[in-house]
Amino acid sequence: MDLHDKKKVYGRNGVKEYIIWQIFENKLDWFRLQQGEYVSLEVDADGIIKSEVFPGLWLSTSDLLAGNMQQVLAVLQLGLNSPEHQIFVQQLSGKGR
Numbered sequence: 238m239d240l241h242d243k244k245k246v247y248g249r250n251g252v253k254e255y256i257i258w259q260i261f262e263n264k265l266d267w268f269r270l271q272q273g274e275y276v277s278l279e280v281d282a283d284g285i286i287k288s289e290v291f292p293g294l295w296l297s298t299s300d301l302l303a304g305n306m307q308q309v310l311a312v313l314q315l316g317l318n319s320p321e322h323q324i325f326v327q328q329l330s331g332k333g334r
Contacts, residue, residue: 244268244275253290254278258301265298285312293322 240257247255248270257266267286268275278286280298288294295316300308316322 240266248273248275254288256296263302265296265302267296267298287316292325293317293319295319 252270254267254269257268259265267278267288269278269289278289280286284297284299286296286298293316295312297305297309297312300306300312
């Protein structure tokens with residue numbers, strides 16, 4: 238359902254990114270809406286997917302799927318401490334104008 242019907246509804250309503258965690262398949266997909274179609278965001282060399290909509294939102298998919306929540310939180314904190322997240326926060330608060 239999340240990969241078909243919801244995907245169509247989300248696209249029609251302009252949802253820019255969404256994540257599907259397929260528990261039984263032990264798989265995680267992170268999609269980004271580009272030109273009306275969803276494309277998968279790929280993991281980087283460190284095994285991290287980085288949001289394009291919310292700079293600093295980083296997810297270590299392999300650690301999440303392995304249940305290593307301490308490392309998932311550590312990677313998230315790295316993203317929240319990144320320069321791109323700080324710029325994003327400033328833009329949201331109106332200070333980056």
